[in-house]
Amino acid sequence: MKAEYWTIVACGIFFAIVAPVYWVLTHDYTGTSALTMTFLLTALLGFYLGVIAKQIPDRPEDRSDGEIADGAGEQGFFPPYSWWPLFCASALAIVVLGVVIGWWLFIIGAGLLSVAAIGWIFEYYRGIHAH
Structure with missing residues (x-):
């Protein structure tokens, strides 16, 4: 670093x-x-x-004397595939479209966006990828 x-x-x-x-x-x-x-x-x-x-x-x-083998082992958590970014982007598109078309669509999009954001945040706390 x-x-x-x-x-x-x-x-x-x-x-x-x-x-x-x-x-x-x-x-x-x-x-x-x-x-x-x-x-x-x-x-x-x-x-x-x-x-x-x-x-x-x-x-x-x-280190100047560092070897490749010194970096062996676990390097961190790298998440597998996820569908939640697609849902978040779609919900955000609905929110932005709601600003143009009407507040009713904005409110629907904000609700969908909150559900999608919560799903993305807590994705790795349950199911097969829980840690």
Whole structure:
């Protein structure tokens, strides 16, 4: 995680330097706000990667003497197939369409979206994929 952390922090420093320089040279609100938001995004991601890097004691990828066999074993939980993202996307499409057509469709879509989101969140708490 340390290599990823320093890569993102270096990008954040770059955007922190470029944003005010861009503003001084162009006085463009759109580009300056985009560069500022990009800096904030890299700061958030860098903070996250820094916290995770401190929680993981020592990865083989971070050591110069690391071997491939050092990374053997369980790597984490990778979810199998899921139909819930399709249902969530369909319900969200109904919600957006409800804003255009009428509030009655928006309310129906919001109900479907809440059911689909709850189903997606709690998918791995029951059935054959429970853990």
